[in-house]
Amino acid sequence: MSITATEVNTGETARAAAAVAGTAKASATETAGPRPSFRPLILDLAVPVGSYYLLKNGFGMSTMAALGWSSVVPAVRTVWSVVKERRVNALAGLILLVNVVGLALSLLAGDPRLMLAKDSGVSSAIGIAVLLSVKLGRPMMTQAMKPFLVKGDAARSAAWDRLVAGSERFRKAERTFSLVWGAVLLGECVVRVVGAYTLPIDTMVWLGTVVMIASMVLAFMLSGRFAVVPMQKMLERELAAEAGTDS
Secondary structure, three states, X not given: OOXXXXXXXXXXXXXXXXXXXXXXXXXOOOOOOOOOOOHHHHHHHHHHHHHHHHHHHHOOOOHHHHHHHHOHHHXXXXXXXXXXXXXXXXXXXXXXXXXXXXXXXXXXXXXXXXXXXXXXXXXXXXXXXXXXXXXXXXOOOHHHHHHXXXXXXXXXXXXXXXXXXXXXXXXXXXXXXXXXXXXXXXXHHHXXXXXXXXXXHHHHHHHHHHHHHHHHHHHHHHHHHHHHHHHHHHHHHHHHHHHHHHO
């Protein structure tokens, strides 16, 4: 049977978008307030993933070509943030890293088992990048989570900044969100590599998807329980305290 490199983006790049979507679900119980800004998510996640599918399935491009062209937007965003804003756009950089690693590994995948195992290599690259960002004190997934919690509201954004500056509990929850996703991605990597070399290929083709879905569900539950929900509650208390001070 023929196995392509489609899972590089469908299973790995899209899972970065899934992490963002999980944050939205965790905070969906709160509907009041201004609409959150979706611009960063559209540029950093939706455009690269959507363009990959459009180029490959709509225009019939090869996997390699689709991966390459879908990297243009995150590449431009990364360079622009460095030159114009004098900072690194972590989400755009992460998506660019995923695509570049995917392209490189696709060149090396000459047999079916290596083709299956290489997707886990991309997953581990994401997980290591996320965990390293926590170690450096700049949790990468915060850029995905914050827009859904502050909802584009100036008061909520100010409350977020006050909590980041003055609450160790809030900062710990912020780190926990990235730690959960980084750890889950690395754990999934181990499971899929072991499966790629110990199970029948036909079994691992469908089982890899099952492992991915199970990992996402686990990450949604853990990050929501130990990070998103506590941070949301702290934000509400901070807003209430500020309102009481002003009145």
